Amino acid sequence: MSSRKKTLLKVIILGDSGVGKTSLMQQFVNNKFSHQYKATIGADFLTKEITIDNNKQVTLQIWDTAGQERFQSLGVAFYRGADCCVLCFDVTNEKSLNNLTSWKDEFLVQSNVSNPQDFPFIVIGNKIDVDDSKKIPSLQKKLNNITNNQLGGLNYPVFETSAKDSINVESAFEVIAKMALQQEELNAANSNDVNDDYNDAINIHLDSESGGCGC
């Protein structure tokens, strides 16, 4: 667990088709945007090296996935070993917001993570650049309702972003990286420690100050 060690962090982006998963990844990794990214089929990933906190170098491996539900069953092939899961919705599409819970549940079923109770999730509402008139009415209320009640009341960090105008993308991924790193260290500790009775002790949460988004 030396901080010098180069760490690979696996991040999975989930959410309904068309919410902007590919765009978020592309904006973060390559700083570019297009309206015309093709619908993702199967899965693909990009990697980016970043430095967080105390000069720790990590490599983020960001997995972009297909949004149509029937393709979820493939997740079992690549969710394995994930360190963080990003749940995305489109701020102009209420259905995509309502589906966050099932994306989370599906992820937990298929990834078989060791700590489903406190596995790090983060919520991203994308497309805030769009005209307010198009946005989900009383979004804040609905969002709180979902994060507090349906997503288990764990106060997942929430970011509102625009992949198009590059708003909040960088900061969201910074938080993602921190959360993923914690999870990775937890996993590493668990695998080192055969007798994992101090599993519960390491229940360190990222402080739920909902880094950076001010919502």
Next chain:
Amino acid sequence: MTSKRILHSNEIELLFVKSGVYLHPSKSKKDNINGYLILYRVANVTNLEITLQFIPESQLDKDNIKKYNDIDTSNFIQVKPGRAFVSRIVEKPSSLLLSTSFSIQISYIYSIQFRPPSPGYYYGSIIINTQEGDKLPILFFHDDESKSTIESQKLKNKNFETFDNNELYWGAIDFLTFLKSVVNVQQSTIEPSVWLINPQSNDLRNFAPFKIKPKKEEESFDFGKFLNTAKWKVLETVATLSAKTKNSLTDLIDENAPKPIKDILYTQPEVIKIGDDFDSARIYLAKWAQQVKEEAERSSNLMGDDISSKIDKELSGENVILTQEEVNSTTRLNLISKTEWESYFDYSGRLRITIDELKSRIFHGGLSEEIKREGWLFLLEVYPWESSTEERLVLDQSYESSYLDLKKKWINDDVKRNNEFWKDQKFRIEKDINRTDRNLEIFKSNGHAEGDDEFDVSNITNPHLYKMREILITYNEYNENLGYVQGMSDLLSPLYVLIKDEYLVFYAFAHFMIRMERNFLRDQSGMKEQMVTLNKLLQFMIPDLYLHLEKCSSTDLFFMFRSLLVWFKREISFEQTISLWEVLFTNYYTSQFHLFIGLAILSQNKVAITELQDFSDVIKYVNDLGSSIKLDPLFVRAELLFLKFKRKVSLITRSETEEEFTLDKDLEGLLSKNLVIQKEKPREEGQGGG
């Protein structure tokens, strides 16, 4: 059939006569030569020394014509008591060197291809291939002019047995039946229209339907020159497509047929290059042969050790690794030009060669730009292969009106349009249409200023994208169990780009979806099945690569998911996609040739893949293959792999003697040309389209 008296030296015994047999030396009917196909023998010869001859009627006098006709119809003449049976003894036909007559001893015949009358070809014909690798002039059976054929047909009609074993009756069937009664005749397993005459065990093993003509010209037949005249050449190209063995690769390595491929390769210094940036064919095939050998040595995963070692022995021992025939059939031909394409259709626009011949030609060469549209409509069976131009025009109209009817169903139905499921599906379609192949010129324009209302996905102003939307919404109605699923817009766009007319594109797409439906099932079972089959195929064919993928936790072949779902469209360019799909549409060897393309990609990248360490490495590598894929060598490789696969399977099924080995069902299925069709179950109440 035995002669009743001793034959004199100038006499022959006519064993078989068929009237109404023609040579067609040119496309013009007036050049046709009417004559008889006869089999005869002279005194004291064995059956193998029976002679086959084509003799023009013009070379016979009246007496002989009558005799020939009598023998032709002898089976139908009621022999009255007291009346002498038809005499089969006639005088020996004069010179055999006359330009339009030819003869050959049966023992010199290697094979005969029987091409029954087909919708595009009014007269059936046979092509005789000699032991020396020559082809004799094609003989056409004018069934409507042959007394015996007409009589026989009548009799069969009367007895309601027009179809014997599902075989269409035509003049040459009598000939084949007779041949079978005098010599050993075996149907070729590779090309069922071809019958091998008194085949040697080697011929049978190689399944080679044609003998390869040796390089050195031997003056073996009197009419060798006859064949080489220009007018025969024309006929030959049109009529013997499937027999096409002449191509650059063959010409260079066709020394002797059964020889291990690497020997041939090593003794031939100059084999053509396949593609610019690819190894020369020599190195390529040598590597391949080497690889095949290694693989064969290791293939044990799916078979018992004993059987597999037997097969390995067979594959790497004295026997050929690839038969000559296999190599011959694997060189890519040129694209079919408009002129060539048109020559395959008669004046009424009906196909005049067999469907298989045309498919073989498309499979091995592809269609040039200007005929792709029509070709695809045939390949996707929007137009029946046997239709005429006029029938196609009528069809066009009925397609157009039935498409409009389908469309009205959703356009005019307000209840449906307010249904949640329907709105979801429409939204899904529009979202995907807006991001389908937008890099293509045709789909680039938005038609309105950027930012106008770019978040309203229903606002599709590009006319072509709009038509694709209409097609997909209509399909969503048309196949309501399945509906629209992501990936379908990718399958539609090449069809749209080539065909353009909305209603025809719709039917082309709907037909394409018959075979692709299995890729989109809610429970993904169709995709899983294909991945499992590819997995087994990989174990069977390239076991060491499979073992490596096992180390990378990649044996689920998840990295092939995208390729299989939309037939490699995301890996290769749009133009390449069109060429590839055209090959896949033919179902020439198997309806699942896409799995062999997948296998070929893995095989081609084997060295690189062996360097990869884990799941994510593999998926990255395969996802990014893109521009490195060159189609022509890939097609050659996939075809070789298929033939190799088929051969391996036949070795297994032949070694039935001791151990029982039943070939895996999935692998067995790969030999079928029939589409694998899996339909979606009805959607449950309240179930979404996701």
